[in-house]
Amino acid sequence: MLKIEHIGIAVKDIAAAGEIYSAILNTGVYKTETVESEHVITAFLQTGPNKIELLQASSNDSAIAKFIDKKGEGIHHIAFDVADIEAEMTRLKSKGFVLLNETPKRGADNKLVCFVHPKSANGVLVELCQEMQKETQEPRDKN
Secondary structure (H helix, E strand, O other), rough: EEEEEEEEEOOOOOOHHHHHHHHHHHHOOOEEEEEEEEEEEEEEEOOOOEEEEEEOOOOOOOOOHHHHHHHHEEEEEEEEEEEOOOHHHHHHHHHOOOOOOOOOEEEEOOOOEEEEEEOOOOEEEEEEEEEEEEOOEEEEEOO
16 A cells, blocks of 8 residues: 545535535645446545545435435545555455455546455445556556
């Protein structure tokens, strides 16, 4: 694990939440994106090296909609930047962690992602993120 990549916050209204977090962090949303595969709209804010990802459901049956229905708005996950997502997935599986996907998938903000089940991590949904090279959309070099 290289660093905390971002903290994900589930919200009902991404525009309203963007205003709140823009005021708190004293910076604006720098990127919004729809991730069709996850049925979610994302908005990113950054201050220094720290990023917040706001997540709004784009479908009533999405994981974010279910999360908000069950727990309300709030912290949804913590994401860690990794150099080699496949190696980290293999390492974590060998230690008994349950992964929610067997192979990395395309996520928001030009990342390959994989999630670790909250039951494996004291109730916290953990996301592994590896930056994709913008030119080729392949994983970045591991070195």
